[in-house]
Amino acid sequence: MQGPENELPLIRQYQDWLRADTAGSEPDRSAFFTDALIVLDTNVLLSLYEYTPAAREQVLDALSSVRDRLWLPHQVGLEFVQGRHRVIAERRKALNDAPGNVNRRLGEANKAILAARELVQGLLVKYARDAEASEQLASEISSQAVDTLLGEWKTALIDQVKALKQDHDLAPGSVDTEDPVLPRVAALFGENIADPPSPPVVRQRVTEAVSYRFPNQIPPGFKDAGKGTPLSAAGDYLLWEEVIDRLTMPDGRKRLLFVSADMKDDWYQPAEHGRAARPWPSLMSELRNRTGAELRIETPGHFYRGVDGFLHAEIAAATYDEIDRAAIPPARIEITEEEAPLTPHPPELAEAASKAAGLDGYAAALLDHLFVWWLIGVTVQLGRREPQEDEPLVSIAAAAWSADAEPGWIPGDALRLGEWPYRSSTRIAPWFVRSLGLLPLEQRRAVQRLAAQQLDRAPRAEP
Structure with a gap:
């Protein structure tokens, strides 16, 4: 003015x-x-x-x-x-972790693509009785075709990471x-x-x-x-x-x-x-x-x-x-099931997640470390609370459809009838079951509802 x-x-x-x-x-x-x-x-x-x-x-x-x-x-x-x-250690860790993160995310993409194909195949068979179209989809989007396509992208991504490493002249010890x-x-x-x-x-x-x-x-x-x-x-x-x-x-x-x-x-x-x-x-x-x-x-x-x-x-x-x-602000750190046991969770995040999940007054220190990280992630994922600034991105699931479950996970019918809706079609993470045993009834039901809502958002391999 x-x-x-x-x-x-x-x-x-x-x-x-x-x-x-x-x-x-x-x-x-x-x-x-x-x-x-x-x-x-x-x-x-x-x-x-x-x-x-x-x-x-x-x-x-x-x-x-x-x-x-x-x-x-x-x-x-x-x-x-x-x-x-x-700064140097964070950059070094990001570059060293990048190949593994690329492999993991492409693996997740592989599973998601095949699950999406099987979903459409199921719809074709169930509602159109079109087995021929279903078989054609299986041929066009085969596991081998997906592996080949993602393999090309993986090579391109890993080559870029290698070039980034070569372009930088500093290692943590050089400081x-x-x-x-x-x-x-x-x-x-x-x-x-x-x-x-x-x-x-x-x-x-x-x-x-x-x-x-x-x-x-x-x-x-x-x-x-x-x-x-x-x-x-x-x-x-x-x-x-x-x-x-x-x-x-x-x-x-x-x-x-x-x-x-x-x-x-x-x-x-x-x-x-x-x-x-x-x-x-x-x-x-x-x-x-x-x-x-x-x-x-x-x-x-x-x-x-x-x-x-x-x-x-x-x-x-x-x-x-x-x-x-x-x-540009750094990408949020991602906590996976492999990394969670080795990564301390900030007490303020554990407290905020417990409150958002309805576990007020319950000591997070008594629960499995993986469970606490899951609670931190799922309460953001389901909109129960806003993420805090610089809060890690948590990629941990407490349950999976049986076809996608990790080895050693527990059948869903191990959970109580009336508390868990998918007893015959799911498997449950052992750390989740252990922590459920420490919770009072109402709090146990509350976190099982969170796990079920998270599972509802996951792709399902079964048609």
Whole structure:
């Protein structure tokens, strides 16, 4: 909104909320690249470990063009040095696990395709008495044909995974011996790093975040409420307060360019009423009111394109592709029946799932570990609760149609008559049966209903 009406008190006071687009190409955007304090969020620095060597070099060269205005908050520096091993280990695990995950998912696709074919065959025989068409389907979509088709796709997928492994130069051990990123980042910031806030200041800020800002959903960081310790949950707010302190110094600049891949609702106001998602206007108002500085928030891809456009850095199109991919939130971790016994379940997830399933007051610690993971997954799958942010995707079934059951599963008639509807056509996971024996009657019936509803959604091989 421009013109003389901008001088009206109401419009001036709420200018940030009235802006149509805070992430567009405003006329003063270039000033943020030539005259602003630039703060890179932890995720921007950790992404350097995810780029290929060539892309990393281009990104670091681009950052060198704004070196004199970069500043590293203590919170970002701490999270960066602590998070290096995790980023590399997660990437290594994802790439190492990929072939097995590809095989498993293609195996599931194989079973689903054949089950779909058999379903249609059954319909042809039952309702059309067309055995010839049924046999033709069996010939066209045979097990061998499906294996051949999926085998070609498997080769293509595994080849891509192998290429990804070859393109990256870092292994977990290299962080301690030959880390090519840390010295470059240290040289990039030089002396422009913050000292740690004093313990009393940190304590006061954590209390402010947990007791006031988070309950009232005041950005930034309120979506982290309840994650880990109060200190770790308040990380975004601790960063925010450090930046405000820096801008109130006598030499503080009057513009702040904050670069982050974090686009959660505690940094960005969700899209609504035809308006796109945008950084929270309240962040801009708070920064201006407390420091007199203007705020601009950009994603890494948008920022590096600005560096290229305004400061003439040379960044290749392929490097932008890597930047944009690294900024995409990681895929949810998947918990399978094989992995569940080795993976601790977060207590808050177990509690939320127990409540959603009607097991209030029952100690999840008494139940089979696999059962708890199943409960976490099935309550989301059936819409009993919303998944928490970064919650793993759980692929575990408590029961299966007899033709699809795993070896060692227990016949469905082992469950009580009147409690389980598919006693003659199903088999039940042993861990599920064990946990049922620990539950009171009403809770046992509740979880069996969940298992039956989950089974109803599974493809059935029998016509």
